[in-house]
Amino acid sequence: MTRLGVDYGGTQTKLLLADDDGSSIRTHTVDTGDLSDLAHAVRDFVGTDDVAAFGVTVAGTLDPTTGVVGTSANLPWLDGTAPAADLSRRLGIPGVAVHDGEAAALAEARRGAGQGIDDVFVLALGTGIAGAHVLGGTPRRGAHGAAGEIGHVRVTDADYSCSCGGRGCLETVIGGSQLGVRWRERGGAGGTARDVVAAVASGDEAAIAVLSEAQDGLARALLEVVALVDPSRIVIGGGVARSAEVIVDPAVRRARERATFHILPDVVPAALGVWAGAHGAALACVAR
Ligand SMILES: [Zn+2]
Incomplete structure (x- = not known):
């Protein structure tokens, strides 16, 4: 099943489709906008591919249990919201939010310099x-x-x-x-x-x-x-x-x-x- 990774950065957002083992299928970079803009960008990027789930990074404090953002210095419209739940409603795909530093560490450990x-x-x-x-x-x-x-x-x-x-x-x-x-x-x-x-x-x-x-x-x-x-x-x-x-x-x-x-x-x-x-x-x- 195809998975979508969204790295929701302060100025640019990186989109990546990955297969089951996490290998990248294709990537795209867009200017960062609000969650409505992001949902449009994701729909354009995904096209007719069947995406099973997505993960979205949060640059800021995040309650890992509820997925609610505390404060995000660069994306202030996220404060107090649950971006994964919001995107999930817009896209009809289940998703999770993950702290950006944790996401990068997870990737390096599993598929980058820490692989194996x-x-x-x-x-x-x-x-x-x-x-x-x-x-x-x-x-x-x-x-x-x-x-x-x-x-x-x-x-x-x-x-x-x-x-x-x-x-x-x-x-x-x-x-x-x-x-x-x-x-x-x-x-x-x-x-x-x-x-x-x-x-x-x-x-x-x-x-x-x-x-x-x-x-x-x-x-x-x-x-x-x-x-x-x-x-x-x-x-x-x-x-x-x-x-x-x-x-x-x-x-x-x-x-x-x-x-x-x-x-x-x-x-x-x-x-x-x-x-x-x-x-x-x-x-x-x-x-x-
Ligand atoms: Zn200090």
């Missing part, structure tokens, strides 16, 4: 930091749907304030926009993670210090993951990880140097890129 491994920790380094421990092909959500929040493990004594209300979290030293903030504090030009990396290449000492702090923070976080979960493989993706050779690889080396009882597993780059969310949404509707 039973016990994978997936880390996404973007503007925010998302983590998920996928065990036997199922992401562990935790008792309150808040497992895997590795972005909010404290990794530095520096008094950097974090979006979570805490201080010195991993996100404050390696989150995409936070890298720019840290650089500006040291007299740099600010900007994005890419700008910081470019400045490092030209020998900018403030940028080098920012990057070193990011590597150090990630090394500490990796050791925390290993201490708590002891996974067979760690998969790292997200925009910041595109600069793997200057951020991720040195961090992994530092973690290996500092390990005491920890056994660092393979640490590998994510494989599915921007389609991970849509793949994961299609898989999620099979999993539940």
Whole structure:
């Protein structure tokens, strides 16, 4: 039976039809609109194919039991609604909503860089930091749907304030926009993670210090993951990880140097890129 994965992003929405084993049949990208626009786009995309179920990602907080969105910063019309139930009524197909980070982790674990491994920790380094421990092909959500929040493990004594209300979290030293903030504090030009990396290449000492702090923070976080979960493989993706050779690889080396009882597993780059969310949404509707 054909399944549909919908990655409902802030600016673009990715649609993916998958067969029973999750292999992609075809894909399409549309500009993001409200749920009525999305239902039209899905009907055009699906055509006469017989779709058994769909999964739709939610970029925001989601009650996994009721499928109701708490808040979605980029798609505010979803706040307080149940998008899967709404789409289901419009399309006449059963569906589930899944947190976007969980969908990407599920896809990487089952069909991407974690394929064939039973016990994978997936880390996404973007503007925010998302983590998920996928065990036997199922992401562990935790008792309150808040497992895997590795972005909010404290990794530095520096008094950097974090979006979570805490201080010195991993996100404050390696989150995409936070890298720019840290650089500006040291007299740099600010900007994005890419700008910081470019400045490092030209020998900018403030940028080098920012990057070193990011590597150090990630090394500490990796050791925390290993201490708590002891996974067979760690998969790292997200925009910041595109600069793997200057951020991720040195961090992994530092973690290996500092390990005491920890056994660092393979640490590998994510494989599915921007389609991970849509793949994961299609898989999620099979999993539940
Ligand atoms: Zn935090």
